[in-house]
Amino acid sequence: MNKEIKDINVDLPVIPEHSVTITDFGAIGDGVYDNTDAFHEAIDACSRKGGGKVVIPPGIWLTGPLTLQSRIELYASAGALIVFSKNFEDYPIHMSTFEGKQVFRCQSPLDGEGLEDVAITGSGIFDGGGEAWRPVKKFKMTNNQWKQLIQSGGVVDDEEIWWPTPAARDGQAAVAQLEQTGSSNPKDYEPFRAYLRPNLLSLRKCRRILLSGPTFQNSAAWCLHPWASEQITIQSITVRNPWYAQNGDGLDIESCKYVKVEGCSFDVGDDAICLKSGKNEAGRLLGLPSEKISIRNCTVYHGHGGIVVGSEMSGGIKDIYVSDCTFIGTDVGIRFKSCRGRGGVVDNIFIERIRMRDIAGDAISFDLFYEMKAGLGVHPEEVTLPVSSETPVFRNVWIQDIACIGAQTGLFVRGLPEMPVTDLFVQRATITSKKGIVCRNTKNLSIQDVDLYIQEKPLLSQYRCQNLQVENVNEKELGGESN
Incomplete structure (x- = not known):
């Protein structure tokens, strides 16, 4: 580093x-x-x-x-x-x-x-007045909340999503068609203004x-x-x-450089602190990475991820330092995500001294199948495609001094078969979780000095992992000794 x-x-x-x-x-x-x-x-x-x-x-x-x-x-x-x-x-x-x-x-x-x-x-x-704009999914509401929402007006589509107006409901298809035709006249979009929700x-x-x-x-x-x-x-x-806020991200730092985030608090409906750099071909052509970013002493309560890299990272993300943060009740703690089609390189990321509690999913997650593609079968990790400019690259990531009490999986890593997650170093961690370590398609993955208190075996599951180094990784029982 x-x-x-x-x-x-x-x-x-x-x-x-x-x-x-x-x-x-x-x-x-x-x-x-x-x-x-x-x-x-x-x-x-x-x-x-x-x-x-x-x-x-x-x-x-x-x-x-x-x-x-x-x-x-x-x-x-x-x-x-x-x-x-x-x-x-x-x-x-x-x-x-x-x-x-x-x-x-x-x-x-x-x-x-x-x-x-x-x-x-x-x-x-x-206050952005977001309740006037946001769609709401039924499964995120109690029955009484859903009834009150419907009684307030708006419309419900076939997927049981509430929209504030018919124009908002119909906007996705209409706007996509306008973009496909290359319309550059703002007036063409005005009938669907309610769909074009602004960031605060x-x-x-x-x-x-x-x-x-x-x-x-x-x-x-x-x-x-x-x-x-x-x-x-x-x-x-x-x-x-x-x-339950749809697209309710907290902070999205996109294609920016020289950034400091310190002493902030987040309680949001989507990713909390997120690093991005454009999506697919448009992001690659723009070629503006997010780089030289320091994030310290932040607290995240609800969110889809505490600190998140991706999934829109097509312009690259590099030289990132994250330390001394606390994540409580997030869906995922430390989250890296992308998929085929993005391209871009994530490189030189250093994360240390992170405290986590009651994580619904993975404490630490790398998933290069964030948007699953149809036709890949039950085990997409087995399908190899040619490497191209659309292949995302994740490499040179250090994660150390981690404490987590309560997660579904301690460490989940799933790279692409044609482009494994490479040079990932995880050391000095204590994690209480249902499952331990799951690794798919990695290269030069090093896990050292990790204590896992897990409910389900095996401690470590690996598939197509090249040069996997595991040292002093222990399965422990609460109040007991190592197994």
Whole structure:
């Protein structure tokens, strides 16, 4: 491991001393008055002075989406609750990014492109009004919750998914057809605006970003999404989404470099802290990796994964350091995922001192069959395909000093037969789980100094593993000695 990834230098934004308050521009914090114009007038006035701080005092501030500007700090005071409009018509359709592609979406509530020196600080709350946008799957609701949801309006499709409007339900097929025809006119997408759910925060091609202090919650889709940006500091923030929130990711760092994430808390409906770099051919052509990223001292409660690499990693992910994090009740703890078609290289990842409890699935997971393809049979690990630019590569990963009490599987590794997970080192771990270690299609996998308290044997199951090194790996009983 290159020691430099532990000590990444990140530049903070430079914000002038000038400040304004949104109430100076007629804002009313009663939760009813539309403050969109007041917010933009305050931001514009501050920008005309060369930048500065826009102060949001205590109150409930209803607003439409906000277009951020360079050298502006948006400061949410304690007691400030910024509630974004649930009126779809308030959100212009423009070119943005989502799930690894540049596509038309509704403007994000907190939105900016090509900016320098951007900060959102304070201890207030930004609420995305996501319940107005998100589809909901029936199996994630109790019977009473489902009945109440249906009674609130909306429509239910054949797959028992509730949608807020018929346009939202029909949007997936309609938008896919528009994209296939190559439509570049935003007006063509307007009938399906309700389907084009915005991320709560979208910052694209920006430099020197600071998110420090606030709570970001209830997003329509992903919560925080910096894309193709650099010099990013994210510290002491809270990210909250309902556990059933569709695409309710916490933080998606995509194609960014020089990033620090420290002392943050996540409780979300999908992946919590996720590293991405574009999807399939579009991601490979763009060729912007996520790199030189440090993540420390974060806590994740609910989420599909605590720290997640992929599955959209086609532009590459490298030089990542993760340490001193706690994951409680996540579906998977440390999660690497991808599939054929992505391409891209994940390289030089170092993870240490992770604490986990009540993990529903794998404590540590590498799965290169994230999207199973039809026709591969019962045992896809046995089907070898030619290596090409579409073949994802995962290599040079160190994971050490891990403690987990409660998981389905301690360590699960499933590489591709044509491209095994290579040079993976797991050492110094104590894991309590139902199953122990399951390895498929690996090369140069080293497991050292691991104690496993498991319910089902065998301790280790392996298939097509080249140069598997196992040293001082012990099956133990709670309160007892090694077996």
